[in-house]
Structures are given as structure tokens and as C-alpha cells.
Amino acid sequence: xxxxxxxxxxxxxxxxxxxxxxxxxxxxxxxxxxxxxxxxxxxxxxxxxxxxxxxxxxxxxxxxxxxxxxxxxxxxxxxxxxxxxxxxxxxxxxxxxxxxxxxxxxxxxxxxxxxxxxxxxxxxxxxxxxxxxxxxxxxxxxxxxxxxxxxxxxxxxxxxxxxxxxxxxxxxxxxxxxxxxxxxxxxxxxxxxxxxxxxxxxxxxxxxxxxxxxxxxxxxxxxxxxxxxxxxxxxxxxxxxxxxxxxxxxxxxxxxxxxxxxxxxxxxxxxxxxxxxxxxxxxxxxxxxxxxxxxxxxxxxxxxxxxxxxxxxxxxxxxxxxxxxxxxxxxxxxxxxxxxxxxxxxxxxxxxxxxxxxxxxxxxxxxxxxxxxxxxxxxxxxxxxxxxxxxxxxxxxxxxxxxxxxxxxxxxxxxxxxxxxxxxxxxxxxxxxxxxxxxxxxxxxxxxxxxxxxxxxxxxxxxxxxxxxxxxxxxxxxxxxxxxxxxxxxxxxxxxxxxxxxxxxxxxxxxxxxxxxxxxxxxxxxxxxxxxxxxxxxxxxxxxxxxxxxxxxxxxxxxxxxxxxxxx
Numbered sequence: 001x002x003x004x005x006x007x008x009x010x011x012x013x014x015x016x017x018x019x020x021x022x023x024x025x026x027x028x029x030x031x032x033x034x035x036x037x038x039x040x041x042x043x044x045x046x047x048x049x050x051x052x053x054x055x056x057x058x059x060x061x062x063x064x065x066x067x068x069x070x071x072x073x074x075x076x077x078x079x080x081x082x083x084x085x086x087x088x089x090x091x092x093x094x095x096x097x098x099x100x101x102x103x104x105x106x107x108x109x110x111x112x113x114x115x116x117x118x119x120x121x122x123x124x125x126x127x128x129x130x131x132x133x134x135x136x137x138x139x140x141x142x143x144x145x146x147x148x149x150x151x152x153x154x155x156x157x158x159x160x161x162x163x164x165x166x167x168x169x170x171x172x173x174x175x176x177x178x179x180x181x182x183x184x185x186x187x188x189x190x191x192x193x194x195x196x197x198x199x200x201x202x203x204x205x206x207x208x209x210x211x212x213x214x215x216x217x218x219x220x221x222x223x224x225x226x227x228x229x230x231x232x233x234x235x236x237x238x239x240x241x242x243x244x245x246x247x248x249x250x251x252x253x254x255x256x257x258x259x260x261x262x263x264x265x266x267x268x269x270x271x272x273x274x275x276x277x278x279x280x281x282x283x284x285x286x287x288x289x290x291x292x293x294x295x296x297x298x299x300x301x302x303x304x305x306x307x308x309x310x311x312x313x314x315x316x317x318x319x320x321x322x323x324x325x326x327x328x329x330x331x332x333x334x335x336x337x338x339x340x341x342x343x344x345x346x347x348x349x350x351x352x353x354x355x356x357x358x359x360x361x362x363x364x365x366x367x368x369x370x371x372x373x374x375x376x377x378x379x380x381x382x383x384x385x386x387x388x389x390x391x392x393x394x395x396x397x398x399x400x401x402x403x404x405x406x407x408x409x410x411x412x413x414x415x416x417x418x419x420x421x422x423x424x425x426x427x428x429x430x431x432x433x434x435x436x437x438x439x440x441x442x443x444x445x446x447x448x449x450x451x452x453x454x455x456x457x458x459x460x461x462x463x464x465x466x467x468x469x470x471x472x473x474x475x476x477x478x479x480x481x482x483x484x485x486x487x488x489x490x491x492x493x494x495x496x497x498x499x500x501x502x503x504x505x506x507x508x509x510x511x512x513x514x515x516x517x518x519x520x521x522x523x524x525x526x527x528x529x530x531x532x533x534x535x536x537x538x539x540x541x542x543x544x545x546x547x548x549x550x551x552x553x554x555x556x557x558x559x560x561x562x563x564x565x566x567x568x
Contacts, residue, residue: 036082038109063093099419222286299559394450
């Protein structure tokens with residue numbers, strides 16, 4: 001028997017209306033989605049539901065836009081897709097968000113319960129398909145469970161290690177009436193995460209720092225998710241320990257700081273990789289020890305006592321043996337380390353060595369020939385935006401050049417597909433980022449190959465008046481594939497060259513957006529500078545040297561210290 005107070009908190013609503021009201025209670029600012037038969041009830045409720053909706057031209061565009069929104073705001077991106085192909089079209093985005101720890105709540109329509117398992121029109125086993133690539137998946141078969149499931153989904157997506165949560169809703173569930181009782185309290189058996197680390201583990205880290213001669217900090221995306229960038233800066237300065245970023249950790253530590261060695265890994269800096277290789281104490285804060293970071297595991301940090309601070313215990317010891325595991329939130333762990341009031345270890349010689357390596361082996365490229373250099377394009381974008389833009393990319397050469405040459409000093413300005421390496425990510429992610437940060441300059445540096453995968457989303461730039469600056473780093477190839485074929489397959493460019501390019505100016509014009517072709521530095525500077533002064537979108541087809549490769553590079557199977565191309 002419910003009390004009078006409990007009755008007052010519940011309402012009799014349809015499943016679709018429950019979804020809309022739940023989104024309001026979760027303070028959802030925007031929904032990205034694409035309608036279809038199985039979600040028509042939900043879209044009817046959205047019609048006058050008061051929540052802005054963004055209509056992409058493909059479900060993959062919807063979920064990548066939600067990822068971009070989540071990455072820059074820290075808030076969960078919300079996606080709606082219909083059953084069957086609508087749901088299968090978001091599988092790539094779910095996997096991408098799972099690998100890069102981005103909070104999403106995704107609603108998929110499903111055929112009515114009575115038709116489940118009959119191979120009905122647009123039926124797909126979404127629950128089974130999504131389970132391995134989400135933090136959690138639900139299928140709602142009773143209307144009374146819907147409010148609880150939505151509440152749990154938002155909690156799971158945004159707490160602990162963030163990630164995507166999917167809710168599959170048969171069409172009859174979205175239509176039937178039920179009690180909408182959206183309780184604040186939660187009870188999720190088996191879902192636990194540890195935010196504040198054990199003091200004993202922190203004490204072990206403190207002891208290790210005191211005796212270290214060659215300490216180094218590896219800072220990953222977990223620092224940004226925990227909003228721990230200020231504590232990281234204080235900790236590095238207090239201990240005088242140099243810092244290396246992972247690809248997704250860029251921006252968690254100022255790139256201009258004397259203690260910053262750059263990005264580590266396959267295309268990282270020489271100083272960063274030698275620091276990781278030779279260190280006697282490696283303090284990993286919120287990074288996964290991904291293979292593109294570590295290279296051959298036999299050679300990675302082989303002399304180091306490894307500290308791994310991570311909120312996800314599944315990451316501890318997964319790839320690299322961990323001597324001192326610290327389970328907890330990166331910010332909370334750094335707070336406890338700062339309370340220890342550590343003095344800088346006796347490692348001045350080590351620090352000077354790494355700083356000298358940074359000066360002796362800087363990132364480089366040759367300024368030669370008539371073609372515009374892609375690295376120079378990235379440098380120009382940085383200088384003209386004062387390094388303050390939100391920058392999105394696809395995956396490949398242009399992604400690595402942006403990571404190397406843009407220079408990030410603030411968190412949540414760098415939006416890229418790290419773990420999954422998803423081509424076509426850049427443009428829709430920029431759209432989501434611009435919606436999440438409407439007053440920020442958003443630049444989408446994309447490759448010509450990746451851009452062609454989701455270019456239909458240009459329509460959104462005009463429809464929603466989004467002033468995204470799209471710079472196509474056009475080398476008329478799948479650049480990184482071409483580079484590997486040059487280096488490891490004797491120059492046999494099997495299906496990696498794209499000589500038959502669309503006319504991007506005409507394409508932009510067809511969508512009602514300005515398009516320009518540039519092939520030299522002077523023209524690029526003029527066009528890009530003008531675009532920054534206009535509150536409008538632009539697509540700049542930037543013709544760059546088609547033969548340029550990304551260096552330095554750790555070849556497959558090599559140790560992190562075995563870098564090629566560290567000097568011209």
C-alpha cells in the first residue's frame with residue numbers, strides 16, 4: 001500500500017511520455033536521433049515535449065554527435081534510433097564510446113513483444129549485439145520497470161568509468177500506460193565503484209616517489225573525466241616529475257609547461273618515449289596501457305616500478321604488470337598525494353636529460369616543395385585560434401599531426417576517436433561539440449577519406465546554424481593506410497589512393513554552406529582567418545603534400561624506444 005506522499009510523486013503516463021519526463025528530470029539538454037516505425041510513439045511524445053532534438057542524416061552521425069557533445073560537456077549524450085537497421089547503424093558509435101569511456105544513454109526501438117523472435121520486419125537482436133560493447137544493456141518488457149531502468153542507465157553511464165548504456169524498448173512498451181514514479185534512490189546490486197583510494201595504497205606511492213631516481217607521470221583521459229587537471233599540474237610541480245600524455249589525455253597538462261614531454265606511443269615524441277622506457281617509476285593516472293602507447297610489451301617500462309591509478313579495476317594489470325595498484329578516481333588520488341606534501345625526488349639529472357632530449361629531438365617536418373604541408377596547416381590553425389579551439393578529427397595521418405602539432409593546454413578541447421579509430425567521426429563529433437559549447441570555436445580537421453564517410457551531416461551545419469570550421473586535410477588517399485603500404489608492403493598501394501575526389505566546393509554549396517579550395521599557406525591563412533570572424537560554417541578543401549608521412553614512428557613489433565624518423 002502506497003502512502004499519500006508516494007502517490008503524489010507518481011503519475012499515470014504512457015511509456016513514451018515516461019521517457020520524455022525522465023529526460024527532463026535528468027536535465028537532458030538535447031537529444032540526437034532518427035525516427036522510424038518502432039520509435040514513432042517516442043517521437044510523438046517528443047513533438048511537444050520541450051526537449052531540443054537534432055536530426056542527423058544517418059544514425060552513425062547521431063551517435064558520434066552525441067559522443068562529441070559528451071566529450072566537451074562531460075554530460076551524457078542521449079541518442080534515439082529505431083529498430084533493425086536504425087539500431088545496427090549505431091553499433092560503431094557504441095563501441096567507440098565504450099573504448100573511449102564516453103557517457104551515452106541510447107534508446108533503441110524494438111518490435112512489439114508479441115513479434116519478438118519471429119524475424120519480424122526490422123527486428124534485430126539488439127540486446128545481444130550491444131551487450132559486449134556497452135557498459136550495460138537493458139530490454140524493457142514491463143512498463144513498471146521503465147522509470148527505474150532509465151534512472152539506472154543515467155547513473156551507470158556517468159559514474160565510475162563512464163560509458164554507453166543502451167535501453168531497448170519494444171513498441172508496445174512505449175504505448176502502454178503505467179505509473180511513472182521516478183525515485184531518487186537507487187539500488188543496483190553488483191554495481192559498485194570505488195571513488196576514494198585506500199590510504200595504504202597512496203602511502204606506497206609516496207614511498208616509491210621518495211626513492212625514485214627516474215620517475216615519470218603518464219596522464220590519460222581518466223584525468224580529464226575526473227576533472228583532475230589542476231591537481232595533476234600541482235602534483236607535477238610539487239614533485240618536479242615530468243609528464244607524458246596519452247593520445248586521449250592531451251589537454252590534461254599544459255603543452256607549454258617545462259615538465260611536459262609530449263605525447264607517448266607510436267607517433268609520440270622521442271623524449272616522451274625514452275622517458276617511459278628508461279623510467280624507474282612510472283605513475284600511470286587514468287590510462288589504459290593501450291598497445292599504440294606501449295609498443296612491444298616486452299620493452300615497455302621494463303625497469304620501472306609501475307603505479308596504476310584507475311577507477312576501473314579491470315584495467316589494473318590487464319596489459320602491464322602493476323606493482324602498486326590504486327583503485328579510485330584520478331582527482332581523489334591526486335588530492336591524497338598532494339596532502340602528503342612530497343618533496344621533489346633526487347632526480348634533477350633525469351629531468352635535465354629528458355628536457356635536453358625534448359630540445360634535441362623536437363617534432364619536425366621539412367618545409368620544401370610547392371605543396372602545403374599538413375603539419376603546417378595544424379600549426380596555423382593553432383596560432384589563429386590561439387590554441388583555444390575545440391578540435392575534432394577523424395582517424396589517420398591528420399589525427400596524428402593534430403595530436404603532435406596543435407598543442408592543447410586545456411581539458412576537453414580535443415575530440416577524437418582513440419581506441420576504436422573510427423573514420424567518419426570528425427564531422428558529426430564537431431556538430432555535437434558545437435551544440436554542447438555554442439560559444440566556442442570548433443574546428444574539424446578531417447581527412448578526405450574519413451570525411452566522405454559521414455559528409456551527409458554537412459546538412460546540419462546549415463539547418464542548425466552551426467559555425468563549425470571544417471578543414472579537409474586532402475592528400476587524396478587513405479593517408480595512414482598508404483603510409484603503411486609504403487613502409488611495410490613495398491609501396492604496393494592496394495586500394496588506398498583516392499584520385500577521383502568530389503568537388504568539395506560544389507558539395508558544400510549543394511548543402512548551402514560556403515566551400516573554398518586552398519593549396520598554399522597564404523590562401524589558407526586568409527580564408528581561415530576570415531572564417532573565424534564570421535559566425536558561419538565553412539568547408540576548406542586544403543590540398544596538401546600527398547606523399548607526407550607521420551614521424552616519428554614506432555614500427556609494429558618494435559619497442560617504444562626503437563623510434564624511426566626522430567630527425568629529418
